[in-house]
Amino acid sequence: MNFLNFLKENSDKLLELSLEHLGLTLLSLLLACVIAIPTGIWIARREAWSRWVLGAAGILQTIPSIALLGSLIPLLGIGVKPAIFALLLYAILPILRNTFTGLQGVDPAVREAAAGMGMTPWQLLRQVELPLAMPVILAGVRTAAVINVGVATLAAYIGAGGLGEFIFGGIALNNNQMILAGALPAALLAVLFDQGLALLSRKRQQRPSALLLLIPLLGWMAWRGPANKELLAAAFDPEFSERADGLPSIQHQYPGLAFNTLILNAGLLYRAVAEGEVDIISGYSTDGRVKAYDLKVLEDDQHAFPPYECAALLNGNTADQYPELRPTIELLSTKISDSLMTRLNYEVDHLHRSVSDVATDFLRQQNLWQAPEGARKGEILIGSKLFTEQYLLVEIFRQLIEGHTSIGVIAKPGLGGTKICYDALRTGEIDLYPEYTGTGFQVLLQPTDSIREAIFTDADAVYAYVKENCQQRDGVLWLSPLGFNNTYALMTRSALAEEMGWERVSDLLKE
């Protein structure tokens, strides 16, 4: 029932995404036909070339779709263009191969009779070969259509819309209804395409061109141009645009702020803004790419985003067993600012320095570095989630603890998501990992709406809440914050910010 409600509430959006999906699929399919069918005809006449051409098309097919979409951004930017181009490349092979095979399958006696009767090569092709090969060619178009409906879901990664927006939004938010609302219509579309084309191929099709004319018409009908150009061009990842503490919160806290919005894979946002495809993106305030691409984080002056202050989480039993552990880690309290964390991330991600070198340099600068001495007594495990910042923090913790105490440390970074790390900590499988207050508040504790509403943008109140509740419920200790706040942020190119005089999110309202 929840699913039906979801469909009902989002019927407009669903229709829009379905039409976009249809448009992407049809337009790319049409272009693929335009390229692949003549090429297929050509190689059917020049067999020496066929191996090379089919081989090349086969190689295109093996490029992973995400990699292909990503690599097209420098050439074609983001949005519909690269999506159509990528889909087109995937559709070429089945159509090309089937055109070739279909023409090869024409009975040589028929061809000889046609030539002997005085048909020109063009008449032979139009009146005999193409009609006879058409069922096979259409089978290739069907295969390509089904592939394209599937791959078109990935178009949402590069801001081309389509049903993938629901699928990736749903995955990001762990919202099964949303995933289904994207996946089911996509599956339905695939079946419709397949059966529709099958119907066409069952008819005796003497005029293949009539069918091919139908496709651009539908494609044109389904694909609508970009929205309002007056607004600021912004790109957000699916999770940000749907989460209550993401875009909806911005719209609530900054009334009147509106964007011409594009949904884009989180990994591509930074590049998109850096290359001027859009002017505003959502991002994480301490991401190394902020520095790498020379971006400006706009200050959230109206507190739309909840705090995600970073602090070490410590298992209560471990704290009792090694009393020296807690004060050692708390040497780091308030030592890491947003910009410092951004820089450390940048050094690893973009300067490709090793995590341990960056950690050592950091500790030296803070005068906290000491060489480990003496034998190790006891052993603790430090875990982390799966991204650079967490790897760095684990390494900093490890070097700090080994330098200042005699406890042995085993680093186990990259355990996966929040749930996995926290459960491992609670049950004592790991002893320590870095976590963020906002995550603890919303994901781990899931407070009632009234509590949430009351405090969720108040950094101190949230810290106090998670500290108290995690200790009471799970015996897990929140140590004092490290100083940086890895939260959602709106950002833009530094040059543009300077030119426009943007410092804070409120400044965008002037546009």
Added chain:
Amino acid sequence: MIEIQALSKVFGETVAVDALSFRVEAGETLALLGTSGSGKTTTLKMLNRLIEPSEGKILLKGEDVRKLPLEAMRRRMGYVIQDVGLFPHYTIAENIAVVPRLLKWPEERIKARSQLLLERLGLAPDVFLARYPHELSGGQQQRVGIARALAAEPPVLLMDEPFSALDPITRQELRRDFRELEAFQQQTVVLVTHDVMEAFELADRICLLDKGQMQQMGTPRELLFQPANDFVRNFFAAQRLGLAYRVLRVGDLQGLDDTPPLAGPQQVEFSATTPLQEVLDQLLAPGSTARIGVNHEGQWFSPAQLTQTAAAFLQKS
């Protein structure tokens, strides 16, 4: 009508056709006879330039075919092949209409012509015109193939083993119907075959080929009774008597008796040009009473006379 001069075709190192020359007169049927690999099909396909000659000349009504527009030239030559090659996606009517449509005939004329041809070839037009090739038997398909080749009334008909893929009975029937076809009798036909009997039955003249070279060219009678060399002699050795019955006619009979025949056997009259094979078939038709033949001069003959005559001709050769 069609003349080739020193025509050769070389594939790589193989000489498929070696300096072949002949002339086919208007209305004449020439059979290119030979075993497989003799170059007969290659020769035929050079006539409509499906294969380009390596050397030599082809003249159609005195014009060099290489100087004629390719497609226009082919539309003037009907083409029938062993595998028929009907267009499977076209109805019988559409198949027959291919060349007339290429020639932009009015639809009325195409329709009338298609109906006439199907009728002559023993296929009821209202039954068959709307059907597709796969609904027809092999023999029926080849009948349509012939109708298609004749549709635009081409002055020349090229046939490449047209009856070879059919079973013996169907082949016999189709050959007979084809031979009686008005168009066949009026047209210049070049027929490729490996079937000696077929060549003897249909051709005015036979060109016997071996390894791309002409062994002998002439009427069936000349080839049988005056073989130019051992190859020709051996080629017909196995079927000499049967062939003799085909080429000899009632007028060739020798030593006939002028006395009236004994009463009893039924008398059947034959003209001087009736082939002996036909006489034999009638005299020996199963289930009938005893029969004897009578020629226009009133002389009578029994099957024994036919055999004696045939034997006499064969002995002389």
